[in-house]
Amino acid sequence: MDSAFSHHNHHQCQTSAVEQARRLCEEQGVRFTKLREQLFTLIWESHKPVTAYKLLDQIKDSDFSATPPTVYRTLDFLLEQGLIHRINSLNAFIGCCQPGARHTGTFIICERCEHAQEVDHANILHAIQQVSEQHHFQMKSYVTEVYGLCPQCQHPDEHDNNKGLA
Ligand SMILES: [Zn+2]
Ligand SMILES: [Zn+2]
Ligand SMILES: [Zn+2]
Numbered sequence: 001m002d003s004a005f006s007h008h009n010h011h012q013c014q015t016s017a018v019e020q021a022r023r024l025c026e027e028q029g030v031r032f033t034k035l036r037e038q039l040f041t042l043i044w045e046s047h048k049p050v051t052a053y054k055l056l057d058q059i060k061d062s063d064f065s066a067t068p069p070t071v072y073r074t075l076d077f078l079l080e081q082g083l084i085h086r087i088n089s090l091n092a093f094i095g096c097c098q099p100g101a102r103h104t105g106t107f108i109i110c111e112r113c114e115h116a117q118e119v120d121h122a123n124i125l126h127a128i129q130q131v132s133e134q135h136h137f138q139m140k141s142y143v144t145e146v147y148g149l150c151p152q153c154q155h156p157d158e159h160d161n162n163k164g165l166a
Contacts, residue, residue: 036077040095043084052075083095085107
């Protein structure tokens with residue numbers, strides 16, 4: 001998997017994510033319906049988290065049967081299957097880089113170009129488990145969203161623009 005912050009063939013990210021999702025749904029015995037696939041493909045359109053509102057707007061053009069309730073239900077399904085994550089601070093959705101492995105997701109998010117990269121790390125989970133235990137707290141899930149500048153945006157002069165960045 002290429003970094004969201006590097007120039008890469010994103011079409012390949014997208015197609016392999018869709019293929020993987022289809023395979024995982026098959027293994028789970030759940031249906032990867034047309035709407036589920038359409039929405040998932042749209043979410044993988046880039047490494048920028050996308051809001052439900054924008055997804056709804058985009059899908060309306062290709063699928064007239066898509067209504068807010070069906071789109072929200074489909075997003076819930078994709079979340080439940082661990083195929084996408086919700087970025088809470090942006091109230092937006094992003095494709096999971098390691099679907100199939102249960103996790104909530106840790107993200108580094110560029111506040112300038114809005115690209116986000118999933119960066120799960122055992123040490124982060126371990127530290128959070130440790131502090132939870134110290135407080136006799138029963139942890140269920142955690143969300144870590146780190147904001148800053150990606151390599152491209154730290155040196156905007158060297159890269160004329162980030163338009164080529166998927
Ligand atoms: Zn990509
Ligand atoms: Zn993930
Ligand atoms: Zn950036």
